[in-house]
Amino acid sequence: MSTADFDRWQTRFSATDGYVFGEAPNHFLVACADLLPAAGRALAVADGEGRNGVWLATRGLAVVSLDFSPVAQAKARRLAARHGVAPEFIEADVHVWDYPEAAFDAVVEVFTQFSAPPQRAQKWAGMRRAVKPGGVLIVQGYTPRQLAHGTGGPRVEANLYTEPMLRDAFGDWVIERLVEEEVEMSEGEGHAGLSAVIGLVARKPG
Numbered sequence: 001m002s003t004a005d006f007d008r009w010q011t012r013f014s015a016t017d018g019y020v021f022g023e024a025p026n027h028f029l030v031a032c033a034d035l036l037p038a039a040g041r042a043l044a045v046a047d048g049e050g051r052n053g054v055w056l057a058t059r060g061l062a063v064v065s066l067d068f069s070p071v072a073q074a075k076a077r078r079l080a081a082r083h084g085v086a087p088e089f090i091e092a093d094v095h096v097w098d099y100p101e102a103a104f105d106a107v108v109e110v111f112t113q114f115s116a117p118p119q120r121a122q123k124w125a126g127m128r129r130a131v132k133p134g135g136v137l138i139v140q141g142y143t144p145r146q147l148a149h150g151t152g153g154p155r156v157e158a159n160l161y162t163e164p165m166l167r168d169a170f171g172d173w174v175i176e177r178l179v180e181e182e183v184e185m186s187e188g189e190g191h192a193g194l195s196a197v198i199g200l201v202a203r204k205p206g
């Protein structure tokens with residue numbers, strides 16, 4: 001993690017009292033509700049202002065919400081309190097966090113494409129390790145087609161996700177859903193307008 005990246009996110013979240021990515025959960029995550037466990041532990045990776053972690057907690061899961069921005073996590077705590085849930089908040093760099101082995105029934109990564117390819121490999125290795133056998137990994141990210149839309153996400157093609165990339169990283173698990181789509185996104189001012197996204201649900205064998 002560079003200091004510049006950290007400062008940029010802190011500044012972005014400090015610029016408003018509102019929720020840059022909205023308070024409602026990501027649309028793909030909600031669409032995958034039928035594949036989520038009814039109970040157990042969930043990890044929300046780079047959960048920011050907490051919309052996804054809080055939603056998972058309202059479904060009865062014990063959630064760990066991981067992010068490096070204390071400003072975002074302060075907002076996430078307020079969101080959680082409003083919903084009457086209490087995720088555990090961990091302030092850490094998702095690339096180097098010590099992901100516990102087989103600790104979570106669900107690991108969720110929504111819009112974390114700040115990772116360059118070598119960092120992405122570290123992060124995904126940790127996420128894979130953290131899922132329990134039989135648990136699910138849910139990923140939502142932008143595809144390279146998003147560069148033409150400019151409605152959110154990084155403008156760095158190497159950081160964006162493709163179907164071959166996801167199959168290469170998670171194809172040894174059971175792919176339960178892999179959806180590439182263009183959607184009218186309304187997830188805060190940060191993700192607004194026609195968007196090219198891909199979503200994956202992979203289940204760890206065992």
Ligand SMILES: C[S@@+](CC[C@H](N)C(=O)[O-])C[C@H]1O[C@@H](n2cnc3c(N)ncnc32)[C@H](O)[C@@H]1O
Nearest residue numbers: 009021046047048067068069092093094110111
């Ligand atoms: C685009 S936002 C998405 C937040 C959340 N997943 C959502 O969908 O609303 C990216 C998040 O990644 C966090 N972040 C960026 N780099 C990080 C890093 N190296 N370690 C931990 N969090 C990071 C930022 O603080 C921000 O909350």
